Amino acid sequence: MHPTRKRRLIIVLLMVAAAAVAIGLTVFALQKNVTYLFSPTEVLNGKAPAHSPFRLGGVVKEHSIHRDPSSLKVDFVVTDRFHDMPVQYTGILPDLFRVGQSVIATGQMDGKHFKATEILAKHDSTYMPKEVADAIKKAEAAGRAKNAEHKTAAPAAPTQGGDAH
Amino acid sequence: MNKLVYWYHKLGSPPTFYRFAGVLRPWCLAIALILAVIGLYGGLYLAPADYQQGDAYRIIFIHVPSAWMSLFIYGVMAVAALVAVVWRMKMAEVIAMQSAPIGAAFTFITLCTGSLWGKPMWGTWWTWDARLTSELVLLFIYLGIIGLFHAFEDRRHGARAACFLILVGVVNLPIVHYSVVWWNTLHQGTTVRIFGKSNITTSMLWPLLVMMFSTKFYYAASLFGRARADLLDLESGKAWVKQIASDEEARS
Incomplete structure (x- = not known):
């Protein structure tokens, strides 16, 4: 690579690295002081x-x-x-x-x-149609009912998981 | 010579790029429009309502592709700026400078649509959480780049200064992307993942991906148009521009 171009490339990379370090330290410092919420x-x-x-x-x-x-x-x-x-x-x-x-x-x-x-x-970042959500709920409820049944009657058989989505 | 290097040099020459962009532009625009119609039909009409949000979630078909574009265009600008600063390539300066207004527009759309959705869903138009704030900073960086470019008497000096700003601003990109992971934000985390399972039903996902491609082609078409107009201005007085001007005059 041509020496002037090499010099320019090094300057640019150093500049970006310096900016990254500056921002990184600022963010790190803020993180210790700013609490968004309390439980x-x-x-x-x-x-x-x-x-x-x-x-x-x-x-x-x-x-x-x-x-x-x-x-x-x-x-x-x-x-x-x-x-x-x-x-x-x-x-x-x-x-x-x-x-x-x-x-x-x-x-x-x-x-x-x-x-x-x-x-x-807060939104949970899950998107699905109402029918699917209902089906999952139903499957979970059925699974729970089945589990309860098995506990009283026979040892647990594999239940259908709620992985309908 | 290597084919890639050949095309790099070829497209780096303004008259070749002018012709190349002129041929591709209508195709890109047509593909963008067709994909937008398909994507919006799929998203606004075919896709089912969401179990929590009802129909209000449909803003994601605009909001999410715009947000992706706001980062993608900045990435393109950063590569162009690096080439412009290190190799002093005129064409790269044009690409970086002419991309900035498009990127700023997508960032603005992202912030506006997010705000419109945030009021009914979250309960607020705006909150100073990490994702929203870093996206706002991205908008200011875009505006700063545009402003710095125009602040110089000599446009090539302006472009070079603005390219330095682009390269420093790259630091903000990972902050925007990972803000929802690094901090406890009101903004939800990532739904669509390239690796691993996306938390979205297929019937809602495909229009989103179609819109993603549509916005990419729109960006290409818009950039080609802007770059062509800018090249005529930049190279006015050069033989190839005079040739085009006299051809146009003869036609009319």
Whole structure:
């Protein structure tokens, strides 16, 4: 390779490497300071700020959603499957909000409750038609029923897995 | 001489590229349009509704191909910029500079469609999570490249400066792509994988892939058109451009 071209190539590569190191260090430094969200366990352990807003993340617990029929008030429980945190919110919930969905609530502690000012729902990056989702649920339910049957009657036979998608 | 090296030098010459791009452009545009019609028909009409999102998920047939293009075009620009900076090839400068507005447009579409989907699904138009922020930074890099290119009196100086910016900005590409893995983001992770199983039904996947090819061909057609127009400007005064001009005059 021609020496001037070689020099230019080396300069460019050094420049990109320097930029990568600079950005990498910045990102690494930020990662230690910025926490996007706290789980209910962390909140109960006192890791979250007590008197300033923060984000609470977790899954909406089964049978925990109660809506006030006369207003937009709603309360539910966010769980990380270790500890629960009751959440109160007034406003319109996102379409993806439902039981078992990951949600991120912004707000602050109000006694034992978390008073949310914003609720965001996370998408699980799975796309399938409703029929398939229903079929999977049915297969899982059937599998569970079968398992229960086998436990009482005969030793377990191989059950049909829910790998319908 | 090696065939690849031969074509590299051949296409590096402006008159050859001008003719080559002129022949390919209508074909690329036609293929892009046909694929877009097929992909959108498959995505908006044939594909079933999603189990969680209903029909709202259909924005992915625009959003995801645009997002892929925003990264792909930057990759093309980075290769062209490297060639332009190291070998001082005029054609590579043209390709890098004329790709930037197309890439910026795809990035803008990605951000807008994502925002439109985010409001009903997530519950917010915008959040400062890693994926969204890095994609916004990508848009600013594109705009910076376009601005820097036009800030110089001499266009070849401008192109060279902008090519350096392109090469530094390459650092952002892996950040955009891996942001959903490295950080806890609101944006969902990867659904379509080249290796391993995709979390999407086939009837929803194929229109997405068709749209991916459609946007690639659109980019080629758009780039060829822009590069041709730019070459006439860059090489005005050269014999081959004068020839084209007099031919056009004789025809009209």
